[in-house]
Amino acid sequence: MKKYLIFSIAFFVQHVVSGQNYVPIDTADFQQRKTFLAEFKTKNDVLIKTLKAEYSGKTGAELGKYYNEFYKSFEKEVKDKNFTFKSPFNEILNGMLSDLRKNYPQISANLNVLIAKDNTPNAYCLADGTFIINMGLFNWMDNDDQIASILSHEIAHKLKKHAEKAMVENINEEKSDVEKVKEIKNQSVNKTDKALDIIKNRLYKKRGKKRESEIEADSLGYVIYRNSDFKKAEFLNAMKNIRDFDSISPRELKIETYKKLYDLPAQPFKEKWMKEEDFSLYNYDFYKEKLDEDSLSTHPETLVRIAALEKEFPELKTEDSPKEGSEAFKNLQKIAKMEILPNLFQSEDYGVGIYVAMQMIQDEFEEDYVKKWLGKFYGKIYDGRKNYNLNRYLDRIDPKNQSESYRQFLSFMWNLSADEIKNIAGFYE
Ligand SMILES: [Zn+2]
Incomplete structure (x- = not known):
């Protein structure tokens, strides 16, 4: 662990993150992408071969077809630059990976980490042993140990072959997903409904099964994690952080922030921009009930998992507030925060991008940038x-x-005329 920390710190002495001269992570990594895809293709082909040998007949054939389709959609995502191959995140994660492996030799040596330009705190494990880690995890975790706990959980999924098993089960039950992936590949319109999402969601189709796999991955993940030098309590702290995540922050954007940003010399602020449609006709009670129901779907899931862990490992019952992250971690956290807007730009979420940018300005975070x-x-x-x-x-x-x-915010945006939008763009660009 020390070795990679020293390495990372040395790296960051030269690349201290500061708003004035921050250069977003370079996605002009053509050569690395090409190499990655070539290697991934080879690994994917080996995987297909292995699966076909393991599962005879129709199941094997379907698995082969499925992983071929998967490669094509994944390749597209990589070419669309949704991942980064030259980032400071790789160092720390690869360091953790080898650290965890050292203390838990069952972890295979040919695993690697891929960083996604995605702000949601999430991680995935692909069947070939590629771990996809979203940059957003660094915005929601407090320290290095919590990141390692997420990694351990994903490693456990891999060791337990959860993705593969869920796939076989699905194939045996229904055959429609290959068609679905094809369908989505043909519609280039909605980039957020990507084929990869189907793959990610396949695991989660069956709620009960999913919960069972998650609890298994938590349990083995914790054993892997505990074997290394990490602080035990952070394993649960990480889960608590994920439980509190909201995809769009419900925090209030103050009217003053609008006035501060859009009262321009050549275009004074107009009160009518803030006018909202009358929603009094909506039955809020009905919707409130629905909202509660929706939020129930993810939050208690995490609560159940936390309870299961505490039951199996009583040592986790002692609560402890998160410790401070290392300097290297804090730097990565700052980078992840600076990358929030470039990531939203990359995924073409321009509206959400403006909303988040306004929240950052309200928080006085790196205003010029x-x-x-x-x-x-x-x-x-x-x-x-x-x-x-x-x-x-x-x-x-x-x-x-x-x-x-x-x-x-949305009312404001839809109230703006084309010329008004153009003036704002011109003023800030
Ligand atoms: Zn999981």
């Missing part, structure tokens, strides 16, 4: 408006599923 991105997002919103496809980049108002603050 954030304003530059604000201009870029407005530029894209303007293009969308001009080409009559703004729907693609900016959510419609949906009173039943959005926070009051986000709804106010």
Whole structure:
């Protein structure tokens, strides 16, 4: 563990993160991408061969077909630059991986880590042994140990062959997903409904089964984690952080923030921009019930998992507040925060990008840097408006599923005229 820490610290002495000169992570990594894809293809072919040998007949054939389709959609994602191959995150994660392996030799040596330009705190394990770690994890975790706990959980999934087993089970039950992946591949419109999502979600189709696998991965993951030098309590602290995640922050965006940003010399702020549609006709009680029901689906799942862990490992019952992360970790955390806007730009979530940028400005986070991105997002919103496809980049108002603050924001955005958008873009770009 010490070795990679020293290495990372040395790396960061030269690359101290500061807003003035921050350069977003370079995705012009053509050569690395090419090499990765070539290796991935080889591994995928080996996997298909192995599976066909293991599962005879129709199941083997279906698995082969499925993993071929998977390669194609995954290749597209890689080419779309949704992952980064030259990032400071790799060092720390590969270091953790080899550290965990040293103390738990059952972990295979040919695993590798791939960093996704995705702000949600999530990680996945692909069947070939590639771990996809979202950059967003660094925004939601408090320290190195919590990141290692997530990695351990994913390793456990791999050791237990959960992805493979779920796949075989699904194939035996229904055959429609290959078709679904094909369908999505053919519609380039909604980038967020990507084929990879199907793969990710396949595991989660059966709720009961999913919970069972998760509890298994937590249990073995904790054993792997405990064998290394990490602080035990952080394993649960990491799960608690994930439990508290919301995809769009419900925090209030203050009217002053709008006025601060959009009262421009050549275009004074207009009160009418803040006007909202009247939603009094909606039956909020009905929707509130529905919302509670939805939130129940993820949160108690985590609570059940936490309870199962505490039962199996009584040592986890002693609560302990998160410790401070290492300097290297804190630097990565800062990078992950600086990358939030570039990541949203990459996924073409321009509307959400503006909303998040405004929250950052409200928090007085790296104002100059954030304003530059604000201009870029407005530029894209303007293009969308001009080409009559703004729907693609900016959510419609949906009173039943959005926070009051986000709804106010969307009203504001849809109230702006094309010229007004253009002026804002021009001012900040
Ligand atoms: Zn899991």
